[in-house]
Amino acid sequence: MVYIPSQWRDLTGAVDRLELPGRNLREISRALEARFPGIAERLVEGDAIAAGLAASIDGAIASRGMYSPVGPTSEVHFLPAIGGG
Amino acid sequence: MTPKSERKKYKVIGTRPIRHDGADKVTGRAVYGADLRLAGIVHGKILRSPHAHAKVKSIDTSAAEKHPGVLAVVTRADMPNLKNKIADLGEGSVNLAHLGANVLAHDKVLYKGHAVAALAAVNPHVAEEALKLIKVDYEVLPSVTWVMDAMQDDAPLLHNDVFTKSMGKRASKPSNVPTHIHFEKGNIEEGFQAADVIVEREFKTASVHQGYIEPHVSTALWNQDGHVTVWTSTQGAFTARAQTAELLQIPVSQVTVVPCEIGGGFGGKIAVYLEPVAALLSRKCGRPVKMVMTREDVFEGTGPTPGSFMRVKLGATKDGKLVAGEAWLAYDAGAFPGGVIGPGAMCVFSCYELPHAKVDGYDVLDNKPKTQAYRAPGATQAAFACETVIDELAEKLKIDPLEFRLKNAAKEGTRRVDGPVYPRVGLVETLEAAKNSPHWKSKLEGKHRGRGIASGYWFNIGLKSSVAANVNNDGTVSLIEGSTDIGGTRTSIAMQFAETLGITAEAVHPRVGDTDSVGYTDVTGGSRTTFATGLAAHEVALDIQRQMRERAAILWECEASQVQVEDGAYCHKDKKLTFAELAGQLGHTGGPVVGRATVSPEGASNGFGTHLVDVEVDPDTAKVTILRYTAIQDAGRAIHPSYVEGQMQGGAVQGIGWALNEEYVYSDQGRMENASYLDYRMPTALDVPAIETIIVEVPNPAHPYGVRGVGETPIVAPPAAIANAIYAATGVRMTELPMSPPRLWAAMSTGKKS
Amino acid sequence: MVRKTHVATTINGEPVEFLCEARQSLLEVLRETLGLTGSKEGCNNGNCGACTVLLDGQPVDSCLVLAVEVEGAQITTIEGLSKDSRLHPIQQCFLEDAALQCGICTPGFIMSAKALLDRDPNPSEHAIRFQLAGNLCRCTGYDKIIRAVQDSAKRMAGQNK
Numbered sequence A: 001m002v003y004i005p006s007q008w009r010d011l012t013g014a015v016d017r018l019e020l021p022g023r024n025l026r027e028i029s030r031a032l033e034a035r036f037p038g039i040a041e042r043l044v045e046g047d048a049i050a051a052g053l054a055a056s057i058d059g060a061i062a063s064r065g066m067y068s069p070v071g072p073t074s075e076v077h078f079l080p081a082i083g084g085g
Numbered sequence B: 001m002t003p004k005s006e007r008k009k010y011k012v013i014g015t016r017p018i019r020h021d022g023a024d025k026v027t028g029r030a031v032y033g034a035d036l037r038l039a040g041i042v043h044g045k046i047l048r049s050p051h052a053h054a055k056v057k058s059i060d061t062s063a064a065e066k067h068p069g070v071l072a073v074v075t076r077a078d079m080p081n082l083k084n085k086i087a088d089l090g091e092g093s094v095n096l097a098h099l100g101a102n103v104l105a106h107d108k109v110l111y112k113g114h115a116v117a118a119l120a121a122v123n124p125h126v127a128e129e130a131l132k133l134i135k136v137d138y139e140v141l142p143s144v145t146w147v148m149d150a151m152q153d154d155a156p157l158l159h160n161d162v163f164t165k166s167m168g169k170r171a172s173k174p175s176n177v178p179t180h181i182h183f184e185k186g187n188i189e190e191g192f193q194a195a196d197v198i199v200e201r202e203f204k205t206a207s208v209h210q211g212y213i214e215p216h217v218s219t220a221l222w223n224q225d226g227h228v229t230v231w232t233s234t235q236g237a238f239t240a241r242a243q244t245a246e247l248l249q250i251p252v253s254q255v256t257v258v259p260c261e262i263g264g265g266f267g268g269k270i271a272v273y274l275e276p277v278a279a280l281l282s283r284k285c286g287r288p289v290k291m292v293m294t295r296e297d298v299f300e301g302t303g304p305t306p307g308s309f310m311r312v313k314l315g316a317t318k319d320g321k322l323v324a325g326e327a328w329l330a331y332d333a334g335a336f337p338g339g340v341i342g343p344g345a346m347c348v349f350s351c352y353e354l355p356h357a358k359v360d361g362y363d364v365l366d367n368k369p370k371t372q373a374y375r376a377p378g379a380t381q382a383a384f385a386c387e388t389v390i391d392e393l394a395e396k397l398k399i400d401p402l403e404f405r406l407k408n409a410a411k412e413g414t415r416r417v418d419g420p421v422y423p424r425v426g427l428v429e430t431l432e433a434a435k436n437s438p439h440w441k442s443k444l445e446g447k448h449r450g451r452g453i454a455s456g457y458w459f460n461i462g463l464k465s466s467v468a469a470n471v472n473n474d475g476t477v478s479l480i481e482g483s484t485d486i487g488g489t490r491t492s493i494a495m496q497f498a499e500t501l502g503i504t505a506e507a508v509h510p511r512v513g514d515t516d517s518v519g520y521t522d523v524t525g526g527s528r529t530t531f532a533t534g535l536a537a538h539e540v541a542l543d544i545q546r547q548m549r550e551r552a553a554i555l556w557e558c559e560a561s562q563v564q565v566e567d568g569a570y571c572h573k574d575k576k577l578t579f580a581e582l583a584g585q586l587g588h589t590g591g592p593v594v595g596r597a598t599v600s601p602e603g604a605s606n607g608f609g610t611h612l613v614d615v616e617v618d619p620d621t622a623k624v625t626i627l628r629y630t631a632i633q634d635a636g637r638a639i640h641p642s643y644v645e646g647q648m649q650g651g652a653v654q655g656i657g658w659a660l661n662e663e664y665v666y667s668d669q670g671r672m673e674n675a676s677y678l679d680y681r682m683p684t685a686l687d688v689p690a691i692e693t694i695i696v697e698v699p700n701p702a703h704p705y706g707v708r709g710v711g712e713t714p715i716v717a718p719p720a721a722i723a724n725a726i727y728a729a730t731g732v733r734m735t736e737l738p739m740s741p742p743r744l745w746a747a748m749s750t751g752k753k754s
Numbered sequence C: 001m002v003r004k005t006h007v008a009t010t011i012n013g014e015p016v017e018f019l020c021e022a023r024q025s026l027l028e029v030l031r032e033t034l035g036l037t038g039s040k041e042g043c044n045n046g047n048c049g050a051c052t053v054l055l056d057g058q059p060v061d062s063c064l065v066l067a068v069e070v071e072g073a074q075i076t077t078i079e080g081l082s083k084d085s086r087l088h089p090i091q092q093c094f095l096e097d098a099a100l101q102c103g104i105c106t107p108g109f110i111m112s113a114k115a116l117l118d119r120d121p122n123p124s125e126h127a128i129r130f131q132l133a134g135n136l137c138r139c140t141g142y143d144k145i146i147r148a149v150q151d152s153a154k155r156m157a158g159q160n161k
Ligand code: FES
Pocket: C040, C041, C042, C043, C044, C045, C046, C047, C048, C049, C050, C051, C052, C061, C062, C063, C064
């Protein structure tokens, strides 16, 4: 299940979550872009997740960028990136 | 708490060995950045802007260059042109043009203390004299230092190339708001309709500084062969290398960063300030250049944590169930984008199960130093707001504030407002420990006294770590790790390694490597070091164990799989060798054994804490005295309990300073008026009581020993806990930090009882 | 070239001579001229105590003492505390009690604690907090430092019996 951040719902026509095919974030982002053109421009920069964003897969911040694996029952969220002190 | 039986299965973890770098640090032998001595070293100083906002029309360095004893002068003209290049620095990315302009101002200065030029001279006194000879022609511009003023349409614009981004969506008009974050969960209107009681309050917090006692210091040598070596005080040698190389536009292979001992960081020693400047000066004069900041430079030129304006609204039903929460947060980022609003917005409701919620967060530019992370960056401000409203809600509902928190506490399965679902977490356990603590059970008597409670949360991050190890033939192991050691992590990492391998902590010799001698490792920050680098050390131990079994198999002419490891010893049938005995035989069983591991663990490990405080408020002066303080925290697993307690105590006292004293006081011209320890006034030993600690252990499912990391969570709860205690003592709800005597006195005398 | 002054003094029991400029602090001379970098600089204006040394037995912020002033004085720095390859009890207790994290404040605290215990071998917790209020520590919250000084007092009393 891919959750759509509220700030992208202008592109998704208020769809807030959906099932998408994809074994990794790259495939998920392609599927998202195919359904809702314009999302990739916000999510992806070059070959990586855009600066300042992070993806959470099943509660864990993905550490392999667009190659991060996504399972058939995974929950995916897009969030602001965090660091720490 | 951990059952006794589980605790017993560990031999090293949970004990309190003397730290490996201890003797060096109590004898004055440890080499911190400023202690470095090199032949031919010269001294650099930075000229800083006297204005909060101004155009730099011209810089004339000719007189300084001619001054006897001056060896090199640099300005923005010596920096490569960096345009709007984004560089990935491991822990997040950074706009290089901004980073570069912070290190040496380009066409504008954006805060008082902004670096404008630098020079190197034979000694620091000559360097300081010569700074006065640099002539800068400024055109002073209007400035703004309060976050809400900076958001106004008519506010002075800091950058004309910054546009508001909302999860990647870019606005069309330049603004002082680089980022807007928005989260929604459920249906906020429905949620508040279901509430019987609603509390909504506004809060303000002042900028505070990390306050590490060691000022920033770096020495650079741009060698005649083109190689740059930087000795520096940094939380992350590799991050410092990446920033230095990118700013100088040279390959990382041309830069070696040697991390010296570091005298505190708390998030403020991640961004570079001096390293590239010292390198540029060294390139010009061909000698190693050492740069040490003054305390004033540290306050005025390095990262404070954001000042903030926040509005928090929470609703609950009569029976004490939270149903809806709304937060609006504006944090200042200082002179360049990239403050800590992200984690602030993600954290504001992180302690509670909220079916309906909405959060808006704004990163806001103003004429202050670029803010940097400070221990649980963004969380302390948000918790001050949320936990105060929670307290007021409990009071209105006539429910004990601890019970109210327990009833609504986030737990395994709780969906956070920003989306993800918590795995096993320990907030409930910290609340229960608080409830059973001697402090909570004690009676607080006397006039003008009150007790407060608050909870706090920090994510605790993973990121990348590398560790390598060499087995010595006497059975000891040297361990090389990439995490700089700010608070005893050499030892907490070595202990995990020792536990896994079945040797003693003393048999491990941990060392922090430079960027040429150990694999890439992210910063010591985010409470990640004992967790992630500890995980790497555990994996190295497994790697070594595997190789040692192979060696034993050679000696015993059996298969490695037939060699058992029991209590750290290697056994096959009736044969048995201790680790040390086997280590002594490596030479003739194939040579040295070297282990290595790199990790990049996913997932925050979720650190929760609950703090209790008793205060007394002087009715005449409004001075707050902390009578008793207890910090309770889920450490997952406390590797070295003394240093876990130390983190909890240190964080609590920083939080007490934030709550009661510390602030950047700004003049109308946007100048900081209290840039010294005397006037900034951090807590001293006399300002605080003993800090009692209770370590709760709810093991982190994502770590072999259950470690969660502990460094940051303890700063989150104190301001809210103290505000709640002040309310209990005086009937006055404080909504502004710091709750210093003038501010509290004003609130008390207007009789602002709620 | 600024004219330098000749100063003869005793540091950690050994006679030492040095040349210094009038504007140089004792801290600067200790660290830069004599290579005794155990005394730390946190503020250079008397607010943090990281530079504490004993001057004729009294704790002073060496950043506030001019080097020319120490002619004929007895100075003890952190480097002079351990004797015969054994740590001083205060140093030992700081280690056992985990009274340091980053360690930058530690030499100053140990010197202030020594001055206190030399004068008052059995101080109350309040007296310890009072004496150490001129030393800032940003890491530990002071708790373990106070315990370490209390334990040092006990251990030193035991040794003097
Ligand atoms: S350096 Fe002397 S008191 Fe701070």
